[in-house]
Amino acid sequence: MEKSSTSKSSKPAPKEESLFTIKKWNAVALWSWDVTCDTCAICKLLLVDACMKCQNEIKTEDCVVVWGECNHSFHRCCIASWLNKSNRCPLCQREWIVQRIGR
Amino acid sequence: MPTGLLLSADDSSNDDFERSWQQIEHTLLALLNQQPISKREWQDLFALTFRLSMWYESSNQIIVDNFNSVINRFVLDKKEVLAAQSDKLVFLQEYVQIWETYYRLCDYIPQLFKRLEVASTNKSGSAALSVSKRNKCQAFRDTMLEKWKDGLLNYHIQRLLDNVMELIIEEKRNHIYNGQLITNIKDALVHLHCSKDKDKLDTYQQFERAYMKNILEYYKLQSSMALDEMSMSDYIRYVDAKLREEEDNCRRYLEFSSMKVVLESIENHLINSRKSILLQECFKMIKNGNTADLIIIFKLLDRVNGCIDNVLEALSSHILESGMSTLLTDAEVIIWDSEKYVDKFIGLYEKFSELLKGGFNDDARFLSCRDQAFKKIINDRTIFSINIPTKIKGMGKLEPESRCPELLAGYCDLLLRKTNVNKKLTSGEIERRLKDALLLLKYVQNKDVFMRYYKVHLMKRLLLDITADQEMEENMIEWLRNIEMPVEFINKLAKMFHDIHISHDVNNLFKEARSKEASDTINAKILSAAAWSRGSENTNVSLPSELAEYIKEIEGFYHQKYTTRKLQWHHLYSSGTITFATNYGKYDLEVTTFQMSVLFAWNLRPSDEISLDSLRIATGLNESELRKTLFSLTNNSKMKYQILLVNPSVQSFREYTHQSIFRINRDFNIVKSGKIQKRGKVTLIGRLQLAPEKGNEEENKEIASLRMLRTQEAIIKIMKMRKRLRFGQLQTELVNVLKNMFFPQKAVVKDQLEKLIEENYIKRDEQDLNTFIYLA
Numbered sequence: 001m002e003k004s005s006t007s008k009s010s011k012p013a014p015k016e017e018s019l020f021t022i023k024k025w026n027a028v029a030l031w032s033w034d035v036t037c038d039t040c041a042i043c044k045l046l047l048v049d050a051c052m053k054c055q056n057e058i059k060t061e062d063c064v065v066v067w068g069e070c071n072h073s074f075h076r077c078c079i080a081s082w083l084n085k086s087n088r089c090p091l092c093q094r095e096w097i098v099q100r101i102g103r
Numbered sequence: 104m105p106t107g108l109l110l111s112a113d114d115s116s117n118d119d120f121e122r123s124w125q126q127i128e129h130t131l132l133a134l135l136n137q138q139p140i141s142k143r144e145w146q147d148l149f150a151l152t153f154r155l156s157m158w159y160e161s162s163n164q165i166i167v168d169n170f171n172s173v174i175n176r177f178v179l180d181k182k183e184v185l186a187a188q189s190d191k192l193v194f195l196q197e198y199v200q201i202w203e204t205y206y207r208l209c210d211y212i213p214q215l216f217k218r219l220e221v222a223s224t225n226k227s228g229s230a231a232l233s234v235s236k237r238n239k240c241q242a243f244r245d246t247m248l249e250k251w252k253d254g255l256l257n258y259h260i261q262r263l264l265d266n267v268m269e270l271i272i273e274e275k276r277n278h279i280y281n282g283q284l285i286t287n288i289k290d291a292l293v294h295l296h297c298s299k300d301k302d303k304l305d306t307y308q309q310f311e312r313a314y315m316k317n318i319l320e321y322y323k324l325q326s327s328m329a330l331d332e333m334s335m336s337d338y339i340r341y342v343d344a345k346l347r348e349e350e351d352n353c354r355r356y357l358e359f360s361s362m363k364v365v366l367e368s369i370e371n372h373l374i375n376s377r378k379s380i381l382l383q384e385c386f387k388m389i390k391n392g393n394t395a396d397l398i399i400i401f402k403l404l405d406r407v408n409g410c411i412d413n414v415l416e417a418l419s420s421h422i423l424e425s426g427m428s429t430l431l432t433d434a435e436v437i438i439w440d441s442e443k444y445v446d447k448f449i450g451l452y453e454k455f456s457e458l459l460k461g462g463f464n465d466d467a468r469f470l471s472c473r474d475q476a477f478k479k480i481i482n483d484r485t486i487f488s489i490n491i492p493t494k495i496k497g498m499g500k501l502e503p504e505s506r507c508p509e510l511l512a513g514y515c516d517l518l519l520r521k522t523n524v525n526k527k528l529t530s531g532e533i534e535r536r537l538k539d540a541l542l543l544l545k546y547v548q549n550k551d552v553f554m555r556y557y558k559v560h561l562m563k564r565l566l567l568d569i570t571a572d573q574e575m576e577e578n579m580i581e582w583l584r585n586i587e588m589p590v591e592f593i594n595k596l597a598k599m600f601h602d603i604h605i606s607h608d609v610n611n612l613f614k615e616a617r618s619k620e621a622s623d624t625i626n627a628k629i630l631s632a633a634a635w636s637r638g639s640e641n642t643n644v645s646l647p648s649e650l651a652e653y654i655k656e657i658e659g660f661y662h663q664k665y666t667t668r669k670l671q672w673h674h675l676y677s678s679g680t681i682t683f684a685t686n687y688g689k690y691d692l693e694v695t696t697f698q699m700s701v702l703f704a705w706n707l708r709p710s711d712e713i714s715l716d717s718l719r720i721a722t723g724l725n726e727s728e729l730r731k732t733l734f735s736l737t738n739n740s741k742m743k744y745q746i747l748l749v750n751p752s753v754q755s756f757r758e759y760t761h762q763s764i765f766r767i768n769r770d771f772n773i774v775k776s777g778k779i780q781k782r783g784k785v786t787l788i789g790r791l792q793l794a795p796e797k798g799n800e801e802e803n804k805e806i807a808s809l810r811m812l813r814t815q816e817a818i819i820k821i822m823k824m825r826k827r828l829r830f831g832q833l834q835t836e837l838v839n840v841l842k843n844m845f846f847p848q849k850a851v852v853k854d855q856l857e858k859l860i861e862e863n864y865i866k867r868d869e870q871d872l873n874t875f876i877y878l879a
Contacts, residue, residue, distance in 0.1 A: 018684075019709045019767065020702050022649055023691060025625055025679035027657065027672065028566060030632040034669040048633040065667070102667040 033065040033102050035073045041091055042078035051075035065102035070094045076101065120159055123151050124166075128173055131212070135177045137204055152215045166216070167246075174247055178254035185259055191266045192281075198263060199287045205251060206294055213243035252295055256306065263288070264310060268317040271356065275321060285356050293358060311361045318349070318365070319372055326373055335384045336396045342373050343399050346406070374407045382410065386417045392454070394461025401463050415468060419476040426451050426480035438506070441513035442524065449539045452477065474546070481507050481546040508547050512556030514540050519579065520564055521571045530572060537579060541586055549845040551813075552806060554592045557583075561596060562635065565603050566628065566676050567788070576600070589843050598634040606630050613660050625653050629661060629670065644674050644696060645723035647703040674700075678788055683746070687772035688781035692746070693788055697724060697732045702746070705767050712766045715759055730756040733765065735787060742785065744771045814847050814855045822865055822877035830856075830873050 032048050043051045050063035054077060067073045072091045074082075082090055089096050130148050133140050155162050181201055188194045256263075267288050270281045292306045322345070329341050349369050353362045374381060381400060388397045404410040429447060430437065437444045455473050463469040484506075517524050518533050518540075525533060544553060564570045577600065584593045606628045613627060646654070658670055674696040681699060683690045694702070704713060704721040713721075719729055734756035736747040748768045753759055773783035817840045821833060828836075837847045856875065859865045868874035 019706050020684075020699075021682045022624060022647065022699075023680040023682050025650060025653070025696075025699075026567070026677055027625065027627045027650075027654065027696075028674075028676035029627065029629050029657075029670045029672045030635060031629055031661075031665070031668040031670050032632040034667055048631075050633075067667070100667055103665065 033073065035065065035067075036071065037073070040075045040078055041072070042074050042082060045075075047073060047075065051077050053077055067099040067101075068094075069097040069099050071099070120155060120162065120165075123155055124169055127151050127155075128169070131170075131173055132177065134208060134212070135205070148215050156216075170216070170243070171246060171250070174250045175254060178250050182255045182258055185255070191269065192284075195263070195266050195270070195284055195288060198259070199284065199291060202251075202291045203287075205247075206291075209244050209247045212247065216243050248295060252306070256295065260306070260309065264313045267310075268313055271314070271352075272317060272321050282355060289356055289358075307358065311357065311365065314357065315365050315368055318369060322369065322372055326377075330377070330380075335380075336393075339381070339384070339396060339400045339403060342403055346370065346373065346403070370406045374403050374410070378407070378410060382413055382417075385414055386421075388462070389414075389418055389421050389458070392458055392462075394458060397458075397462030398464060401466075411468065415472045418469060419472050422455055422473060422476035423479055426476070427483065430480070430483070441510040442517060444507075444510045445514045445536070445540055445543065448481070448543050451480075452542065478546045478548070481543060482548045507543070508549055508553035509556050511540050511544055511547065512553050512560055515557060515579070516560035516564070519571055519576055520560075521569045525571050530575065533572070533575060534578070537575070537582070541582055545586055550588065551810065551844040554588065554844075555806060558592075558596065561599065562676075565599060567678060587843055595634065598631075602631050602634045603628070609661075609664075612664070613657060616660060617656065625657070627657050628676075629657075632671070642675055642697075642725065642728055643723050644700050645721070646674070646696070646700060647706070650696075650699075683771065685771045686769050687779055688783075690771070690773060690782065691784040693784070693786035695732070695788055697722075697728065698736060698787055700724070701729070701732050701736065702767075709767060709769070712764045714765070715761055715763050718765065730759055733759065737765070739787060743774060744768060746771055746787075810845055810847075811851065811855055813841060813844060814851055815859060817841055817847075818852070818855060818859060819864060822875065826877050827868075828875055829871075830875070833875065 035047055038046055038048070040047050040051065045051060047065050049055065054063035064076050065073050066076045066079055068089050070089050070092050072089050079096070083096060087096055088094060127148060130140055130144050152166070155166060185194060185198060185201070188197055267285060270285055273279050274281065289310060292310050295306055326342070330338055333341060346369065350366060353365055357365060381404060385397070385400050385404065388400065401414070404414060429451060433443070433447060437447060459465055459469050459473060515537060518536055519525070528536070544550065547553060570576055580593060580596050580600070609629055610627050654672065661668070661670060677696045678694065679696065679699055680691050680693050681702065683692050700722045701718060704718055705711065718733070719726060722729060724732065733747065733749070737745050737749045738753065739745060745768055747765050749759070750764045753763070773780045773785065775783070814837070817837050818833070821836045821840065822828060834847070834849065834852060837852060841847050856865065860867065863878060865875050866878055868876055
C-alpha cells in the first residue's frame with residue numbers, strides 16, 4: 001500500500017524533489033602560510049613548522065612567518081638573527097622591510 | 104734487724120708453711136664442696152696466701168703445685184661421683200649442678216692468689232711488661248678450668264653428649280621437654296673455654312657436631328617416612344613447619360655463630376636432597392595454579408641456592424606455553440576482534456599476576472620473569488603479523504611483526520569512539536579498559552606502529568565529531584605520556600586537540616556572520632597543516648554545485664580574518680549527510696564527500712545509466728579513488744540493498760571495466776524487523792577513509808622509512824656523544840634510545856650505518872673495521 005503511494009508521488013514530481021539533497025556538510029580545510037616557497041631559506045625547515053630553535057625549546061606557538069617587501073618569507077626568529085648581521089633579504093639582497101607578519 | 108727477723112722465722116718455716124697451707128686447703132675444699140664457711144675463714148684465706156707468698160722463699164711454685172693438686176683431687180673425686188650415677192637424666196642434672204658451683208668459684212678462688220701473682224711478676228722483671236697483669240690474674244682460673252676439662256669432662260664427654268642428644272631427639276619424638284637442661288649443658292660447654300683458647304671452642308664444637316649429626320639422622324629417617332606416608336602438599340607443610348621448629352631450637356640450644364651452619368645442613372638435607380621431587384611438584388603446582396601450596400614450596404626452595412632459577416625457568420615457559428596455546432586456540436576470533444584480543448590478554452595477565460601474588464608473594468625476580476615472558480607472547484607473530492620491509496628500495500626482506508599494536512590501537516578507538524560498545528559502559532569501566540590496553544602496550548616492542556594507528560583513529564574521531572568523551576580523550580593523552588611514549592608524539596596529539604578547539608571557534612564566528620540556512624548546513628573545520636597530517640597528497644574532486652558555493656563563502660570569510668594564510672580543502676577528510684529519495688521513502692545517508700560527489704552525478708538524470716569513464720569526468724576523482732568509492736556504494740557488505748547497482752556485478756573494485764554500467768537503485772529501502780521503513784539513516788562512511796587508501800603495503804613502507812630516519816637520528820645522537828664506538832655497544836645503546844618506539848633490527852642498523860658512512864658523518868676505524876668514529 002505504501003509502496004504504490006510513494007512511487008506514484010515521486011515519479012510525477014521530480015522537480016520538487018531531486019534524488020539527493022544535502023542536509024549537512026562537514027568541510028575540512030588545512031591552512032598554511034600564504035607563501036611562494038614552503039621552506040625557510042635560512043633554517044631549511046618547512047615554514048608550517050617552527051624553526052629548529054623553537055622546536056628544541058618546545059615553544060612552537062610563537063614561531064610565525066614574516067614576509068618582506070620582496071615577498072620572500074622566513075621564520076620570524078630566523079630572519080631576526082639574520083638582521084643582526086645584515087639588513088638585506090638573504091635571497092634577493094634587497095633591503096629588508098617587513099610587509100606582513102603571519103598570525 | 105729485718106734480717107734477724109727473717110732468720111728467726113726461718114727456723115720453723117717448713118712447719119709453719121705446712122700448717123698454713125693445710126688451713127688453706129681445708130677452706131678451699133669446703134668451698135668447693137659447698138660446705139658452709141664463715142666470713143672470717145674466707146677473709147683469713149687472703150691473709151694466709153699473702154703471708155705465704157710474701158715471706159717464704161720460692162713459695163710461689165709450691166703454692167701453685169699445691170693448688171693444682173687440690174683441684175685435681177676435687178675434680179677426680181667428682182668424676183667418680185658422676186661415673187657412679189647410672190640414671191641419664193640425673194647424671195646430666197648433677198653434672199650441671201656441680202659445674203655451676205665450680206664455675207662460680209672459678210671467679211672467686213683465683214682472687215686469693217692475686218698477690219702471689221703480682222709478686223711473681225715483679226720477680227720475672229722484663230717478662231712482666233710483656234704479660235699484662237690482668238692476663239696473669241687469669242692463670243689460676245685457667246688452671247681450674249683446664250683441670251676440669253682434662254680430669255672430668257674428657258672422661259665423661261661422650262656420655263654427656265649422647266645423653267643430651269637423646270634428650271633433644273626425645274623432645275622431637277615424644278614431646279618430652281627438657282629445654283632448660285639442654286641449654287644449661289650447652290652453656291656449661293661454652294663457658295668451659297678458658298681465656299687461653301677462647302678462639303677454639305673445641306668442646307662446644309663437639310657439641311655442635313653431635314647436634315648436627317643427630318638431627319640429620321633423625322630427619323633422614325623421619326623425612327623419608329613422611330614422604331612415604333604423606334601427600335606432597337602435606338609433606339611440604341611438614342618440612343616448612345619442621346624447619347621453623349629447628350630454627351627455634353637452634354636459637355635455644357646453639358650459639359648464634361653455629362646456627363647458620365646447622366640450619367643450612369638441615370635445609371640441605373630436607374630440601375636439596377629432594378630437590379628434583381620438589382621441583383617437579385612445584386612445576387605441577389604452577390600449571391594448576393595451586394597458590395596455597397606454591398607459596399610454601401616457594402619459601403622452601405628459596406632457602407636453597409640455585410633452586411629458584413629452575414622455578415623461574417619453569418614459570419616463564421609455563422606462561423609462554425599457556426599464553427601461546429590460548430592465542431592459537433582462539434586465533435580465528437582474536438585476529439579480527441580487538442576487544443576479544445585485549446580481553447584474552449588481560450585475562451592471561453590477571454591469571455599470572457594472581458599466581459605470582461598468591462604463589463610467590465610478588466617476588467621481584469618472578470615479576471620480571473613474567474614481564475619477559477609476556478613481552479614474548481605479545482610480540483609473537485605466529486598467528487598474526489604485518490610485514491615491515493627492512494629495506495625500501497629493491498626487493499627488501501620482509502620482517503614480520505606482531506599485529507598487536509594495531510589491535511590495541513583499534514581497541515582504544517572502540518572505547519573512545521561513539522560505538523555500541525562504549526554506550527553500554529560507564530566511564531569508570533571505560534577507564535579501566537583503557538588502562539588494560541595501556542598495560543599491554545607496555546610490553547609491545549614496536550610502539551611506533553601503535554602510535555601511527557592511534558593517531559589515525561584520533562584524527563578520525565576528531566574530524567567526524569564522534570568522540571564519546573572529550574575528557575577521557577585528554578586523559579588518555581596523559582596516560583600515554585605516563586607510560587613514556589615519545590614526547591614528540593604526545594605533543595603532536597595534544598596539538599591536534601588544541602587545533603580542533605580553535606577551529607571550533609572559527610566555525611562559530613563564521614556561522615554568526617552567515618545566513619541561517621548556510622550555517623545550519625555547513626560546518627567547517629579549518630585546521631593547521633602543521634598539526635595535522637602533512638605530505639599526504641590531496642585528492643581532487645569536483646563538488647556538487649551547492650557545496651562549491653559554500654566553499655567560496657567560507658574562503659572569503661577566512662581570508663578576511665586571516666590575511667596571511669591560504670586554505671587547502673581536504674575533501675578526503677570531509678563528510679556529510681544527504682537525503683536520498685527512493686520509491687519507498689526518504690532516507691538519510693551519511694557519506695564521505697567522495698561518495699557525495701559520485702551520487703550527485705545522478706541528480707540531474709536520476710534514471711540514467713552511467714559508465715565508469717563518464718563518472719570519472721563528472722567527479723574529477725582519479726581512477727583508483729573512484730573505483731574504491733564506487734565499490735563502497737555497490738558492494739557495501741553491511742547493507743541489504745545497495746545504493747548503486749552495477750552491471751555486470753563484481754567482487755572487487757579492480758573488476759570494474761569500461762563496459763561496467765552504473766545506475767541508482769531506486770528501490771533502495773531499509774528493512775527493520777521485517778517491515779519496510781519510510782525513513783531511516785544509514786552510514787556509508789567506512790572504517791578508515793583518512794589516508795587515501797594506499798593499501799597496507801604502502802602504509803608499512805612508510806613505517807619502515809620512518810624507522811630508518813629514526814635509526815639514523817639515534818646513531819648520530821649516540822656517536823656525537825661517544826665519538827668512538829664498537830658496533831655491539833652502538834647496537835645496545837640504540838635499543839635503549841629507541842625502545843619506546845621500536846626494536847632496531849641489526850640489518851636496519853647496518854644499512855643506516857653504511858648510509859651515514861657514505862655521507863661522511865661517520866667513518867670506520869682503519870685498524871678495526873668494527874669500530875666507528877664520529878666525524879664532526
